[in-house]
Amino acid sequence: MTDQEYNSLIEEVEYAVDLMNTGKFMQLEGSVGRYCRSLYDQGLIIKDVEKTTKENGNTFIDGYGRQQNLYFFKPNYELIDQLD
Numbered sequence: 644m645t646d647q648e649y650n651s652l653i654e655e656v657e658y659a660v661d662l663m664n665t666g667k668f669m670q671l672e673g674s675v676g677r678y679c680r681s682l683y684d685q686g687l688i689i690k691d692v693e694k695t696t697k698e699n700g701n702t703f704i705d706g707y708g709r710q711q712n713l714y715f716f717k718p719n720y721e722l723i724d725q726l727d
Contacts, residue, residue: 666703
């Protein structure tokens with residue numbers, strides 16, 4: 644993996660984590676949620692159990708105006724570094 648590909652992957656994962664932690668992935672069209680889910684399924688995004696426990700979960704309003712309470716997520720830098 645080139646440095647450019649590595650940096651691009653990190654940017655993509657960090658952007659997806661932001662979408663997940665702000666709840667925007669549930670407010671946008673389905674392809675955004677599927678994209679975030681695919682990164683999660685690949686292990687590039689993991690649950691941030693420590694932050695979720697400390698802050699009592701991640702609460703936000705979804706695209707239908709309903710309150711949701713989910714985990715916080717974070718990039719799995721350990722796996723990303725193994726891909727490099």
